[in-house]
Amino acid sequence: MQSLVRLLIAPFVAALVLTPTTSLFAxxxxxxxxxxxxxxxxxxxQYHVLDSKLKERTIDQFVEKLDPSKTTxxxxxxxxxxxxxxxxxxxxxxxxxxxxxxxxxxxxxxxxENEAFAKEFLGPKYELDKETVWIVDPKxxxxxxxxxxxxxxxxxVIHFQMSSYLLSDMKMPEARKSLTHRYELISKRNSERKxxxxxxLFIESFASALDPHSSYLSAESMEDxxxxxxxxxxxxxxxxRSQDGFTVIENLIEGGAAKKSKKLKPKDKIIAVSQxxxxxxxxxxxxxxxxxxxxRGKKGTVVRLTILRQAExxxxxxxxxxxxxxxxxxxxxxxxxxxxxxxxxxxxxxxIDLPSFYGGGKKGTRSSSEDVRKLLVKAKKENVQGVVLDxxxxxxGLLSEAVNISGLFIHEGAxxxxxxxxxQIEVLRDEDTKVEYDGPLVVVVSRLSxxxxxxxxxxxxxxxxxxxVGADHTFGKGSVQAVVxxxxxxxxxxxxxxxxxxxxxxxxxxxxVSSDVTLPSxxxxxxxxxxxxxxxxxxxxxxxxxxxxxNSTEPAKAWKPITDAWIKTLAxxxxxxxxxxxxxxxxxxxxxxxxxxxxxxxxxxSWKKGTEKQKKDKAKKLxxxxxxxxxxxxxxxxxxxxxKEEPGAILEEAxxxxxxxxxxxxxxxxxxN
Numbered sequence: 118m119q120s121l122v123r124l125l126i127a128p129f130v131a132a133l134v135l136t137p138t139t140s141l142f143a144x145x146x147x148x149x150x151x152x153x154x155x156x157x158x159x160x161x162x163q164y165h166v167l168d169s170k171l172k173e174r175t176i177d178q179f180v181e182k183l184d185p186s187k188t189t190x191x192x193x194x195x196x197x198x199x200x201x202x203x204x205x206x207x208x209x210x211x212x213x214x215x216x217x218x219x220x221x222x223x224x225x226x227x228x229x230e231n232e233a234f235a236k237e238f239l240g241p242k243y244e245l246d247k248e249t250v251w252i253v254d255p256k257x258x259x260x261x262x263x264x265x266x267x268x269x270x271x272x273x274v275i276h277f278q279m280s281s282y283l284l285s286d287m288k289m290p291e292a293r294k295s296l297t298h299r300y301e302l303i304s305k306r307n308s309e310r311k312x313x314x315x316x317x318l319f320i321e322s323f324a325s326a327l328d329p330h331s332s333y334l335s336a337e338s339m340e341d342x343x344x345x346x347x348x349x350x351x352x353x354x355x356x357x358r359s360q361d362g363f364t365v366i367e368n369l370i371e372g373g374a375a376k377k378s379k380k381l382k383p384k385d386k387i388i389a390v391s392q393x394x395x396x397x398x399x400x401x402x403x404x405x406x407x408x409x410x411x412x413r414g415k416k417g418t419v420v421r422l423t424i425l426r427q428a429e430x431x432x433x434x435x436x437x438x439x440x441x442x443x444x445x446x447x448x449x450x451x452x453x454x455x456x457x458x459x460x461x462x463x464x465x466x467x468x469i470d471l472p473s474f475y476g477g478g479k480k481g482t483r484s485s486s487e488d489v490r491k492l493l494v495k496a497k498k499e500n501v502q503g504v505v506l507d508x509x510x511x512x513x514g515l516l517s518e519a520v521n522i523s524g525l526f527i528h529e530g531a532x533x534x535x536x537x538x539x540x541q542i543e544v545l546r547d548e549d550t551k552v553e554y555d556g557p558l559v560v561v562v563s564r565l566s567x568x569x570x571x572x573x574x575x576x577x578x579x580x581x582x583x584x585x586v587g588a589d590h591t592f593g594k595g596s597v598q599a600v601v602x603x604x605x606x607x608x609x610x611x612x613x614x615x616x617x618x619x620x621x622x623x624x625x626x627x628x629x630v631s632s633d634v635t636l637p638s639x640x641x642x643x644x645x646x647x648x649x650x651x652x653x654x655x656x657x658x659x660x661x662x663x664x665x666x667x668n669s670t671e672p673a674k675a676w677k678p679i680t681d682a683w684i685k686t687l688a689x690x691x692x693x694x695x696x697x698x699x700x701x702x703x704x705x706x707x708x709x710x711x712x713x714x715x716x717x718x719x720x721x722x723s724w725k726k727g728t729e730k731q732k733k734d735k736a737k738k739l740x741x742x743x744x745x746x747x748x749x750x751x752x753x754x755x756x757x758x759x760x761k762e763e764p765g766a767i768l769e770e771a772x773x774x775x776x777x778x779x780x781x782x783x784x785x786x787x788x789x790n
Contacts, residue, residue, distance in 0.1 A: 148212035174326035186362030192260035217315035235300040254716030329650035334609040359405040371472035372448035389423035431723040452492040457776035467496035474514030486521035503557035513568030525553040530664025537615040555676035558583040559775040564645040567592035575619030581678040593647030595626030622661040700766035
């Protein structure tokens with residue numbers, strides 16, 4: 118990876134040295150944009166020329182980021198904006214970005230129109246219309262054609278926003294005042310927008326037009342990136358992204374406050390933020406960086422998030438989270454045991470939960486590979502007959518750790534290859550000939566399993582070392598990125614420089630790793646996965662690089678390869694169990710409901726669920742207040758901490774698949790070396 122970073126640094130410095138007018142600038146100036154775009158193209162894995170298609174993508178991304186919820190612009194505004202942006206590719210070479218000023222002027226005009234309408238609509242006679250139906254996904258809506266159409270759209274948005282305020286126990290007069298002020302702030306923010314922000318938005322749009330993971334990072338965004346790499350993201354332990362005007366929770370980090378709350382899930386939308394008991398601030402259509410500022414805070418302070426969750430029926434609710442640092446102990450791999458009855462006898466099985474590939478190489482630093490090795494040693498001492506490795510919530514981490522963990526289950530050999538911008542292929546291998554565990558192995562995956570977890574699952578599948586159980590496929594994030602600071606304090610750039618390939622020669626890009634035994638999952642109906650992202654790079658393949666030495670020639674050290682016949686038997690048995698399972702029947706029902714209601718909110722549904730939750734929370738707090746239970750700032754958390762978290766349906770079924778596998782292998786053996 119270091120060689121990829123060096124590839125980026127050298128050409129960038131050379132490009133700037135040739136431009137004497139830039140030596141004193143700290144902001145990304147207009148005349149620098151073509152040079153920065155050139156650097157992306159020079160180092161990007163697939164795109165190396167600024168052609169008409171890439172220009173069109175950039176323009177589309179700019180317009181989408183300008184008005185993500187399609188509540189500000191009219192349909193007639195869009196062609197003019199696109200024409201101005203098209204001309205910008207030429208004028209910026211001479212340092213002329215005046216077209217951006219005209220676009221800013223239009224946005225200010227339209228946002229002031231929205232503000233004026235909101236003030237009128239939210240007058241003393243305003244009433245919440247609980248029968249409102251709102252199509253949340255802007256991709257399923259056109260821009261309004263007229264002012265009258267836009268006002269009808271705004272009415273629905275305002276009813277939706279108002280419901281979130283009222284469900285947070287805010288009274289109507291105060292809610293009207295707060296929501297009106299929200300529209301005033303949008304106008305004020307747009308009026309104060311500087312030309313440099315438009316320039317940054319343009320280069321951000323260009324980077325995201327290359328692929329979903331390339332991006333431009335302003336100086337402020339680079340700081341956010343460093344915080345995320347240190348696992349103290351936003352103070353609550355959650356990865357956030359902006360989508361269609363909403364701030365969406367992408368992943369919950371093990372050991373973080375958000376995960377420990379047991380109230381948040383991936384795909385939840387944050388629609389308002391408040392500090393402690395302060396009034397909530399609506400964050401719909403707010404820049405992600407501004408949302409991050411609201412959420413981030415000192416350890417020990419409380420932030421309250423208003424969440425929109427679109428499940429079987431939409432619901433809105435508040436979650437109080439005490440900001441804290443990531444607890445590395447809770448993020449670490451864990452071992453538990455389960456038993457199953459096989460042939461009239463009880464079989465003990467080990468379950469290793471691995472939430473990420475952590476480490477760092479510093480002396481005294483814990484590593485996921487060493488932790489998993491120790492857990493396997495412990496499991497063998499407990500005479501387990503098989504092991505489940507749970508990667509279902511593993512969003513990735515250090516590539517080297519994924520390679521090392523692969524080596525705990527195979528003899529030695531190639532694990533992953535990277536193909537870089539210049540088509541050079543580099544293969545990473547497990548060099549350790551020791552097999553820590555050679556018995557039956559099942560790997561659990563989901564649509565959230567990404568990057569390094571896909572490499573581990575893919576390698577173990579290609580070597581027929583493990584049975585993959587879970588979602589139809591993993592996330593599909595099989596690309597390599599390099600992030601470097603740009604000189605002159607103008608920020609940084611993240612650019613996709615390569616793809617990952619598993620030993621069979623397939624890239625994990627786009628398609629991910631498919632399961633041998635597929636189980637119903639509520640995540641399978643959601644837009645989770647590389648394939649749902651704009652401009653995802655296509656999957657590729659290279660010649661297979663499987664190592665014959667992966668399985669030892671010495672019988673005492675060899676493991677039994679998974680056969681196609683075994684997989685069919687395991688899948689058939691699992692299918693029979695799933696068909697009889699009430700838990701999976703409920704999952705299938707939710708899947709169908711999600712498909713029907715995708716992208717749409719019925720305010721009556723979310724209002725009903727929200728008010729029901731309010732009543733339950735008040736009842737719990739009253740019960741605790743009148744009891745001798747320990748008091749807590751968030752009394753509902755006290756109750757939930759006492760509840761034992763049961764393993765989910767998918768993990769339970771994965772353990773059952775493992776018990777079937779122990780019968781097929783006929784051994785349940787453990788390594789003897």
